[in-house]
Amino acid sequence: HSDAVIRTLEELQTSFKEHAQSILTDENGKQHAHDIEVVGYNSMIQVLEASIAELNKRLGEATVSKEESEKLKSEKNADMTAQQNFLAVLTESCEKKATNWDQRS
Structure with a gap:
């Protein structure tokens, strides 16, 4: 009778150890899969951060270029306005001289 109890306990111990080993192996597999997934995500994060x-660098360069272009446009507009004003004064002067010339003739 006690041999049967000991045998049952030994079988339970063996079964428990096998079950515990199975759980440990399964957990190790899941941990490994998780670690690989984390490495993949970290790699993706690094690529996205570099991108x-x-x-941001290209945006900064484009902003500087845009500001330079706007400054140049402003300067060109100022030059054009000055030239238009000069043309208006010159046209008025020429028209007065033409009128005076016509009156002399």
Whole structure:
């Protein structure tokens, strides 16, 4: 009778150890899969951060270029306004001289 109890306990111990090993193996597999997934996400994050940094750099360059273009446009508009004013004064002067010339003739 006690041999049967000991045998049952030994079988339970063996079964428990096998079950515990199975659970541990399963957990290790899941942990490994999780670790690989984390490495993949970290790699993706690094690529995206590098892409964001490059885009921010290009945005900064584009902003500087836009500001330079707007400054040049403003200067050209000022030059054009000055030339139009000069043309208006010159036209008025020529018209007065033409009128005076016509009156002399």
